[in-house]
Amino acid sequence: MIEPILRPARGPGRWDGVAELRYKEEGAPTFRDVTRRVLFEDAGGAQWRYFEIGPGGHTTLERHDHTHAVMILRGAGRCLVGGTIFKVDERDLVSVPPMTWHQFRAAPDAPLGFLCLVSVERDRPQLPTADQLAQLRADAAVDSFIRA
Amino acid sequence: MIEPILRPARGPGRWDGVAELRYKEEGAPTFRDVTRRVLFEDAGGAQWRYFEIGPGGHTTLERHDHTHAVMILRGAGRCLVGGTIFKVDERDLVSVPPMTWHQFRAAPDAPLGFLCLVSVERDRPQLPTADQLAQLRADAAVDSFIRA
Numbered sequence: 001m002i003e004p005i006l007r008p009a010r011g012p013g014r015w016d017g018v019a020e021l022r023y024k025e026e027g028a029p030t031f032r033d034v035t036r037r038v039l040f041e042d043a044g045g046a047q048w049r050y051f052e053i054g055p056g057g058h059t060t061l062e063r064h065d066h067t068h069a070v071m072i073l074r075g076a077g078r079c080l081v082g083g084t085i086f087k088v089d090e091r092d093l094v095s096v097p098p099m100t101w102h103q104f105r106a107a108p109d110a111p112l113g114f115l116c117l118v119s120v121e122r123d124r125p126q127l128p129t130a131d132q133l134a135q136l137r138a139d140a141a142v143d144s145f146i147r148a
Numbered sequence: 149m150i151e152p153i154l155r156p157a158r159g160p161g162r163w164d165g166v167a168e169l170r171y172k173e174e175g176a177p178t179f180r181d182v183t184r185r186v187l188f189e190d191a192g193g194a195q196w197r198y199f200e201i202g203p204g205g206h207t208t209l210e211r212h213d214h215t216h217a218v219m220i221l222r223g224a225g226r227c228l229v230g231g232t233i234f235k236v237d238e239r240d241l242v243s244v245p246p247m248t249w250h251q252f253r254a255a256p257d258a259p260l261g262f263l264c265l266v267s268v269e270r271d272r273p274q275l276p277t278a279d280q281l282a283q284l285r286a287d288a289a290v291d292s293f294i295r296a
Contacts, residue, residue, distance in 0.1 A: 002245075005229045009239030018241070039241055043217030044267035045193030069191030071263075073158075073239075081153045091157030091221075093166070093187055097150075115219075117265070119192035124246075 003040060003134065012074045013052050013113040015039070023051065024060065030127065030148070033057030033106075039115075047120050052113040053106040054072060057093075061103040061136075061148045062134050066122035068096035074113030077106040078145070088112070101128065103146055151188060161200050161261040162220045163187070171199065172208065178275065178296070181205030181254075187263075195268050200261040201225065201254040209251040209284075209296045214270035216244035222261030225254040225295070231284075233293050236260070249276065249284060251294055 007017045023034035033054035040048040050073065053059060072092045075114070079086050080103045081096055088094060088104075094114075096102045101126070106112035128136065128148060137143040155165045163185070170270035181202035187231035188196040198221065201207060209228070220240045227234050228251045229244055236242060236252075242262075244250045276284065276296060285291040 003217075003241070003243040005232065005243055005245075006234045006236070007241040007243075009237065009241075011163075012239070015241055016240070039219070040217040040243070040265070042215075043194055043265035044215065044270070046191055046265060048217055048265060067190075067192065069151075069188040069196055071187070084153065086154045088154070089157065091160070091163070093151070093155040093157075093163055095151040095153055095155075095188070115263075117188070117194060117196060122192070122271035 013037075013050060013111075019052075030060040030062075031058060032147070034059055043117070045120060047102045049116050050113060051104075051116055052105060052111055054111055055106050056108050058105040058147045059103055060125065060127070061101060061146050062125035062127055063099050063101045064123050064125045065098050066119050067098055068094070068102070068119040070094035070096065071115045072112070073115055075106060075110040077104060077110070077112035079104045080142060080145055083139060083142060085141055094104055105145070105147070125132070161185075161198060161259075166198075169256050178208040179206060190268055191265070193268060194265045197264050197266070198261065199252075199264055200259055201252060202259055204256050206214035206253040206295045207251055208271035208273065208275070209210040209249060209294050210275055211247050211249045212271050212273045213246050214267050215246055216242070216250070217265040218242035218244065220260070221263055223254060225252060225258070227252045228290060228293055231263055231287060231290060233289055242260070253293070253295070270288045
């Protein structure tokens with residue numbers, strides 16, 4: 001796909017010629033209120049996406065070998081990366097290393113929209129097994145944060 | 149280089165742990181009032197940079213085989229891509245195809261800050277020869293826009 005030279009923004013997180021997509025093809029209830037937009041199919045070898053989580057929603061708790069390079073573009077929320085929960089606001093940069101459990105959650109009263117760069121060629125996300133989930137839940141702060 | 153997991157934003161176009169760099173190493177007067185920040189050295193195979201042009205400033209008029217995937221993050225201005233001049237505002241997406249002359253200019257009264265994705269492995273930019281410049285200047289609108 002060749003993108004047009006200019007695609008004007010139409011409000012926060014909306015662009016002419018950029019379709020709203022399902023977050024994941026699978027309908028499994030591992031996430032809540034998340035949309036996906038592909039801004040550039042191939043930005044120098046990376047796929048440039050925009051995700052938006054509605055207030056109170058969350059992405060899937062997962063890990064994979066590929067990295068995420070993230071910039072918060074809209075709203076506020078928190079994210080788990082590894083064993084740590086971070087508060088995130090507009091323009092903050094988040095780096096998710098390989099094989100690191102991560103989950104993004106929007107604030108209760110605000111959406112959380114973020115840019116996320118991944119390699120065009122990448123592995124599929126892994127969901128935690130029951131044992132891995134128990135390990136994560138051993139930390140009280142993580143236990144109360146995650147939705148799985 | 150491994151980026152920290154979180155680098156908070158400190159105002160528009162500024163982040164903890166992200167250094168302001170020279171736009172180009174060469175000191176040639178092909179640009180005016182431009183800074184560069186590398187947000188992620190390797191974001192899925194792409195280098196993720198932030199450029200900021202001061203009011204009235206401009207980047208170098210150049211072309212190269214690699215593409216640019218751009219999102220305006222701050223301010224307003226115009227850009228030449230190929231033979232067309234586009235007005236750009238916050239959040240607009242700009243795609244610069246291979247071997248296409250391009251130049252970004254900030255508005256007289258506002259900076260122009262933009263995200264720009266390029267492949268980590270890429271060719272060096274080319275400046276226009278006198279003949280190529282004359283060809284570009286054959287168009288009156290382009291002639292009055294470009295700074296070279």
